[in-house]
Amino acid sequence: MDLTQLLKYQDTDAKLFSIEQKLVASPHKKKANELALLAKKAQTKSTELENEANNVLKEIDELKNNFNQNKKSLDSLLKKELDSLSMEELDKLSTLKGKILSNLNSLEKMLQKSAEKINSILVEFNKTKKMYDSAKAQFEECKAKIQEETKMLEPEKEKLKKELLELEKAVNPKLMEEYKKRRNDNIFPVIVSLEGKNFCGRCRMELPMAAISKINDTGVITCEHCKRLVYKK
Ligand SMILES: [Zn+2]
Incomplete structure:
Protein backbone atom coordinates (compact mmCIF):
# COMPACT_ATOMS: atom_id res chain seq x y z
CA MET A 1 0.00 0.00 0.00
CA ASP A 2 1.29 3.42 -0.94
CA LEU A 3 1.56 5.55 2.18
CA THR A 4 3.15 8.61 0.55
CA GLN A 5 -0.09 10.59 0.60
CA LEU A 6 -0.83 9.80 4.22
CA LEU A 7 2.71 10.74 5.24
CA LYS A 8 2.31 14.01 3.39
CA TYR A 9 -0.96 14.55 5.20
CA GLN A 10 0.75 13.88 8.51
CA ASP A 11 3.51 16.41 7.74
CA THR A 12 0.92 19.16 7.39
CA ASP A 13 -1.06 17.83 10.33
CA ALA A 14 2.10 18.13 12.43
CA LYS A 15 1.93 21.91 12.05
CA LEU A 16 -1.70 21.91 13.18
CA PHE A 17 -0.87 19.63 16.09
CA SER A 18 1.93 21.92 17.21
CA ILE A 19 -0.44 24.92 17.23
CA GLU A 20 -2.98 22.95 19.23
CA GLN A 21 -0.29 21.93 21.71
CA LYS A 22 0.84 25.52 22.02
CA LEU A 23 -2.68 26.53 23.05
CA LEU A 153 -3.59 31.44 15.84
CA GLU A 154 -6.99 30.91 14.25
CA PRO A 155 -6.12 32.03 10.67
CA GLU A 156 -3.09 29.70 10.57
CA LYS A 157 -5.21 26.85 11.91
CA GLU A 158 -7.92 27.44 9.32
CA LYS A 159 -5.36 27.53 6.53
CA LEU A 160 -3.87 24.21 7.63
CA LYS A 161 -7.30 22.61 7.99
CA LYS A 162 -8.13 23.59 4.41
CA GLU A 163 -4.84 22.14 3.21
CA LEU A 164 -5.57 18.93 5.09
CA LEU A 165 -8.99 18.63 3.48
CA GLU A 166 -7.30 18.79 0.08
CA LEU A 167 -4.60 16.29 1.02
CA GLU A 168 -7.16 13.91 2.47
CA LYS A 169 -8.71 13.37 -0.95
CA ALA A 170 -5.67 11.40 -2.09
CA VAL A 171 -5.54 9.12 0.96
CA ASN A 172 -7.20 5.72 1.18
CA PRO A 173 -10.46 6.37 3.13
CA LYS A 174 -10.09 3.38 5.43
CA LEU A 175 -6.56 4.34 6.30
CA MET A 176 -7.70 7.92 6.85
CA GLU A 177 -10.37 6.70 9.24
CA GLU A 178 -7.79 4.78 11.27
CA TYR A 179 -5.55 7.83 11.30
CA LYS A 180 -8.31 10.16 12.48
CA LYS A 181 -9.41 7.80 15.23
CA ARG A 182 -5.94 7.99 16.77
CA ARG A 183 -5.55 11.69 16.10
CA ASN A 184 -8.78 12.35 18.00
CA ASP A 185 -7.28 10.47 20.93
CA ASN A 186 -4.42 12.95 20.83
CA ILE A 187 -1.94 10.38 19.55
CA PHE A 188 0.70 12.11 17.44
CA PRO A 189 2.53 11.32 15.25
CA VAL A 190 -0.09 8.81 14.22
CA ILE A 191 1.98 6.82 11.76
CA VAL A 192 5.62 5.90 12.41
CA SER A 193 8.12 3.71 10.64
CA LEU A 194 9.32 0.38 11.86
CA GLU A 195 12.62 0.50 13.67
CA GLY A 196 14.99 -2.30 12.91
CA LYS A 197 13.16 -5.48 12.06
CA ASN A 198 10.40 -5.45 14.62
CA PHE A 199 10.35 -2.41 16.87
CA CYS A 200 7.81 0.42 17.01
CA GLY A 201 9.53 3.58 15.74
CA ARG A 202 7.96 5.65 18.51
CA CYS A 203 7.73 3.72 21.76
CA ARG A 204 10.41 1.16 20.75
CA MET A 205 8.42 -1.76 22.02
CA GLU A 206 8.98 -5.03 20.29
CA LEU A 207 6.20 -5.97 17.89
CA PRO A 208 5.14 -9.61 17.63
CA MET A 209 6.53 -11.45 14.60
CA ALA A 210 2.99 -12.53 13.67
CA ALA A 211 2.10 -8.86 13.22
CA ILE A 212 5.33 -8.08 11.38
CA SER A 213 4.62 -10.81 8.87
CA LYS A 214 1.38 -9.01 7.95
CA ILE A 215 2.97 -5.62 7.35
CA ASN A 216 3.73 -6.31 3.69
CA ASP A 217 0.09 -7.18 2.96
CA THR A 218 -1.65 -4.56 5.02
CA GLY A 219 0.91 -1.75 4.74
CA VAL A 220 0.49 -0.83 8.39
CA ILE A 221 0.09 -2.63 11.69
CA THR A 222 -0.91 -1.25 15.07
CA CYS A 223 1.59 -1.08 17.90
CA GLU A 224 -0.24 -2.69 20.80
CA HIS A 225 1.65 -0.55 23.24
CA CYS A 226 1.24 3.03 21.94
CA LYS A 227 -1.56 2.31 19.45
CA ARG A 228 0.32 4.01 16.61
CA LEU A 229 0.21 2.83 13.02
CA VAL A 230 3.57 1.31 12.10
CA TYR A 231 4.78 0.98 8.49
CA LYS A 232 7.87 -0.41 6.86
CA LYS A 233 10.07 2.13 5.11
ZN1 LIG B 1 4.55 1.91 19.86
Whole structure:
Protein backbone atom coordinates (compact mmCIF):
# COMPACT_ATOMS: atom_id res chain seq x y z
CA MET A 1 0.00 0.00 0.00
CA ASP A 2 1.29 3.42 -0.94
CA LEU A 3 1.56 5.55 2.18
CA THR A 4 3.15 8.61 0.55
CA GLN A 5 -0.09 10.59 0.60
CA LEU A 6 -0.83 9.80 4.22
CA LEU A 7 2.71 10.74 5.24
CA LYS A 8 2.31 14.01 3.39
CA TYR A 9 -0.96 14.55 5.20
CA GLN A 10 0.75 13.88 8.51
CA ASP A 11 3.51 16.41 7.74
CA THR A 12 0.92 19.16 7.39
CA ASP A 13 -1.06 17.83 10.33
CA ALA A 14 2.10 18.13 12.43
CA LYS A 15 1.93 21.91 12.05
CA LEU A 16 -1.70 21.91 13.18
CA PHE A 17 -0.87 19.63 16.09
CA SER A 18 1.93 21.92 17.21
CA ILE A 19 -0.44 24.92 17.23
CA GLU A 20 -2.98 22.95 19.23
CA GLN A 21 -0.29 21.93 21.71
CA LYS A 22 0.84 25.52 22.02
CA LEU A 23 -2.68 26.53 23.05
CA VAL A 24 -3.05 23.61 25.44
CA ALA A 25 0.31 24.34 27.05
CA SER A 26 -0.35 28.07 27.29
CA PRO A 27 0.81 29.38 30.69
CA HIS A 28 -2.37 31.48 30.81
CA LYS A 29 -4.40 28.31 30.61
CA LYS A 30 -2.51 26.76 33.49
CA LYS A 31 -2.87 29.93 35.53
CA ALA A 32 -6.60 30.12 34.71
CA ASN A 33 -7.08 26.58 35.99
CA GLU A 34 -5.26 27.39 39.20
CA LEU A 35 -7.33 30.53 39.70
CA ALA A 36 -10.58 28.71 39.07
CA LEU A 37 -9.59 26.20 41.72
CA LEU A 38 -8.72 29.00 44.14
CA ALA A 39 -12.05 30.74 43.53
CA LYS A 40 -13.89 27.50 44.14
CA LYS A 41 -12.02 26.94 47.39
CA ALA A 42 -12.88 30.47 48.52
CA GLN A 43 -16.52 29.82 47.70
CA THR A 44 -16.55 26.64 49.77
CA LYS A 45 -14.87 28.48 52.63
CA SER A 46 -17.48 31.27 52.47
CA THR A 47 -20.29 28.74 52.75
CA GLU A 48 -18.59 27.11 55.72
CA LEU A 49 -18.15 30.46 57.44
CA GLU A 50 -21.77 31.35 56.77
CA ASN A 51 -22.91 28.11 58.40
CA GLU A 52 -20.60 28.70 61.33
CA ALA A 53 -21.94 32.25 61.77
CA ASN A 54 -25.52 30.98 61.70
CA ASN A 55 -24.71 28.49 64.45
CA VAL A 56 -23.13 31.15 66.62
CA LEU A 57 -26.10 33.47 66.05
CA LYS A 58 -28.43 30.69 67.18
CA GLU A 59 -26.23 30.20 70.22
CA ILE A 60 -26.45 33.92 70.98
CA ASP A 61 -30.25 33.83 70.72
CA GLU A 62 -30.40 30.98 73.22
CA LEU A 63 -28.04 32.75 75.58
CA LYS A 64 -30.13 35.93 75.38
CA ASN A 65 -33.32 34.01 76.13
CA ASN A 66 -31.65 32.37 79.05
CA PHE A 67 -30.36 35.71 80.26
CA ASN A 68 -33.78 37.34 80.03
CA GLN A 69 -35.43 34.51 81.95
CA ASN A 70 -32.89 34.81 84.73
CA LYS A 71 -33.30 38.54 84.77
CA LYS A 72 -37.07 38.19 85.07
CA SER A 73 -36.71 35.80 88.00
CA LEU A 74 -34.36 38.20 89.69
CA ASP A 75 -36.73 41.14 89.20
CA SER A 76 -39.65 39.24 90.68
CA LEU A 77 -37.48 38.19 93.62
CA LEU A 78 -36.48 41.77 94.27
CA LYS A 79 -40.15 42.82 94.32
CA LYS A 80 -41.08 40.40 97.09
CA GLU A 81 -42.23 41.81 100.40
CA LEU A 82 -39.38 40.70 102.58
CA ASP A 83 -41.04 41.72 105.87
CA SER A 84 -43.57 38.93 105.68
CA LEU A 85 -40.96 36.20 105.18
CA SER A 86 -39.48 33.87 107.78
CA MET A 87 -35.70 33.63 108.33
CA GLU A 88 -35.67 30.30 106.54
CA GLU A 89 -37.48 31.75 103.56
CA LEU A 90 -35.15 34.73 103.52
CA ASP A 91 -32.15 32.38 103.45
CA LYS A 92 -33.60 30.46 100.54
CA LEU A 93 -34.31 33.67 98.72
CA SER A 94 -30.80 34.94 99.26
CA THR A 95 -29.29 31.69 97.93
CA LEU A 96 -31.55 31.85 94.91
CA LYS A 97 -30.59 35.45 94.31
CA GLY A 98 -26.91 34.54 94.45
CA LYS A 99 -27.45 31.71 92.00
CA ILE A 100 -29.33 33.88 89.56
CA LEU A 101 -26.71 36.62 89.75
CA SER A 102 -23.93 34.15 89.05
CA ASN A 103 -25.97 32.73 86.16
CA LEU A 104 -26.37 36.20 84.75
CA ASN A 105 -22.68 36.81 85.13
CA SER A 106 -21.60 33.69 83.30
CA LEU A 107 -24.24 34.21 80.61
CA GLU A 108 -22.88 37.67 80.01
CA LYS A 109 -19.38 36.27 79.61
CA MET A 110 -20.63 33.64 77.19
CA LEU A 111 -22.45 36.26 75.18
CA GLN A 112 -19.29 38.29 74.97
CA LYS A 113 -17.35 35.26 73.77
CA SER A 114 -19.97 34.55 71.12
CA ALA A 115 -19.82 38.14 69.96
CA GLU A 116 -16.05 37.81 69.62
CA LYS A 117 -16.53 34.61 67.65
CA ILE A 118 -18.92 36.37 65.27
CA ASN A 119 -16.41 39.15 64.79
CA SER A 120 -13.57 36.80 63.91
CA ILE A 121 -15.84 34.92 61.50
CA LEU A 122 -16.68 38.21 59.85
CA VAL A 123 -12.99 39.11 59.51
CA GLU A 124 -12.28 35.70 57.98
CA PHE A 125 -15.30 36.08 55.70
CA ASN A 126 -14.09 39.43 54.38
CA LYS A 127 -10.63 38.00 53.80
CA THR A 128 -12.12 35.08 51.87
CA LYS A 129 -14.32 37.40 49.85
CA LYS A 130 -11.31 39.51 48.88
CA MET A 131 -9.43 36.36 47.86
CA TYR A 132 -12.38 35.26 45.74
CA ASP A 133 -12.75 38.66 44.07
CA SER A 134 -9.07 38.85 43.25
CA ALA A 135 -8.99 35.29 41.87
CA LYS A 136 -12.06 36.02 39.79
CA ALA A 137 -10.57 39.22 38.36
CA GLN A 138 -7.28 37.50 37.53
CA PHE A 139 -9.19 34.63 35.99
CA GLU A 140 -11.04 37.00 33.67
CA GLU A 141 -7.72 38.54 32.63
CA CYS A 142 -6.30 35.11 31.85
CA LYS A 143 -9.41 34.19 29.92
CA ALA A 144 -9.08 37.30 27.78
CA LYS A 145 -5.44 36.46 27.08
CA ILE A 146 -6.31 32.90 26.12
CA GLN A 147 -9.01 34.19 23.79
CA GLU A 148 -6.49 36.57 22.26
CA GLU A 149 -3.99 33.75 21.76
CA THR A 150 -6.63 31.53 20.22
CA LYS A 151 -7.81 34.28 17.92
CA MET A 152 -4.26 35.05 16.81
CA LEU A 153 -3.59 31.44 15.84
CA GLU A 154 -6.99 30.91 14.25
CA PRO A 155 -6.12 32.03 10.67
CA GLU A 156 -3.09 29.70 10.57
CA LYS A 157 -5.21 26.85 11.91
CA GLU A 158 -7.92 27.44 9.32
CA LYS A 159 -5.36 27.53 6.53
CA LEU A 160 -3.87 24.21 7.63
CA LYS A 161 -7.30 22.61 7.99
CA LYS A 162 -8.13 23.59 4.41
CA GLU A 163 -4.84 22.14 3.21
CA LEU A 164 -5.57 18.93 5.09
CA LEU A 165 -8.99 18.63 3.48
CA GLU A 166 -7.30 18.79 0.08
CA LEU A 167 -4.60 16.29 1.02
CA GLU A 168 -7.16 13.91 2.47
CA LYS A 169 -8.71 13.37 -0.95
CA ALA A 170 -5.67 11.40 -2.09
CA VAL A 171 -5.54 9.12 0.96
CA ASN A 172 -7.20 5.72 1.18
CA PRO A 173 -10.46 6.37 3.13
CA LYS A 174 -10.09 3.38 5.43
CA LEU A 175 -6.56 4.34 6.30
CA MET A 176 -7.70 7.92 6.85
CA GLU A 177 -10.37 6.70 9.24
CA GLU A 178 -7.79 4.78 11.27
CA TYR A 179 -5.55 7.83 11.30
CA LYS A 180 -8.31 10.16 12.48
CA LYS A 181 -9.41 7.80 15.23
CA ARG A 182 -5.94 7.99 16.77
CA ARG A 183 -5.55 11.69 16.10
CA ASN A 184 -8.78 12.35 18.00
CA ASP A 185 -7.28 10.47 20.93
CA ASN A 186 -4.42 12.95 20.83
CA ILE A 187 -1.94 10.38 19.55
CA PHE A 188 0.70 12.11 17.44
CA PRO A 189 2.53 11.32 15.25
CA VAL A 190 -0.09 8.81 14.22
CA ILE A 191 1.98 6.82 11.76
CA VAL A 192 5.62 5.90 12.41
CA SER A 193 8.12 3.71 10.64
CA LEU A 194 9.32 0.38 11.86
CA GLU A 195 12.62 0.50 13.67
CA GLY A 196 14.99 -2.30 12.91
CA LYS A 197 13.16 -5.48 12.06
CA ASN A 198 10.40 -5.45 14.62
CA PHE A 199 10.35 -2.41 16.87
CA CYS A 200 7.81 0.42 17.01
CA GLY A 201 9.53 3.58 15.74
CA ARG A 202 7.96 5.65 18.51
CA CYS A 203 7.73 3.72 21.76
CA ARG A 204 10.41 1.16 20.75
CA MET A 205 8.42 -1.76 22.02
CA GLU A 206 8.98 -5.03 20.29
CA LEU A 207 6.20 -5.97 17.89
CA PRO A 208 5.14 -9.61 17.63
CA MET A 209 6.53 -11.45 14.60
CA ALA A 210 2.99 -12.53 13.67
CA ALA A 211 2.10 -8.86 13.22
CA ILE A 212 5.33 -8.08 11.38
CA SER A 213 4.62 -10.81 8.87
CA LYS A 214 1.38 -9.01 7.95
CA ILE A 215 2.97 -5.62 7.35
CA ASN A 216 3.73 -6.31 3.69
CA ASP A 217 0.09 -7.18 2.96
CA THR A 218 -1.65 -4.56 5.02
CA GLY A 219 0.91 -1.75 4.74
CA VAL A 220 0.49 -0.83 8.39
CA ILE A 221 0.09 -2.63 11.69
CA THR A 222 -0.91 -1.25 15.07
CA CYS A 223 1.59 -1.08 17.90
CA GLU A 224 -0.24 -2.69 20.80
CA HIS A 225 1.65 -0.55 23.24
CA CYS A 226 1.24 3.03 21.94
CA LYS A 227 -1.56 2.31 19.45
CA ARG A 228 0.32 4.01 16.61
CA LEU A 229 0.21 2.83 13.02
CA VAL A 230 3.57 1.31 12.10
CA TYR A 231 4.78 0.98 8.49
CA LYS A 232 7.87 -0.41 6.86
CA LYS A 233 10.07 2.13 5.11
ZN1 LIG B 1 4.55 1.91 19.86
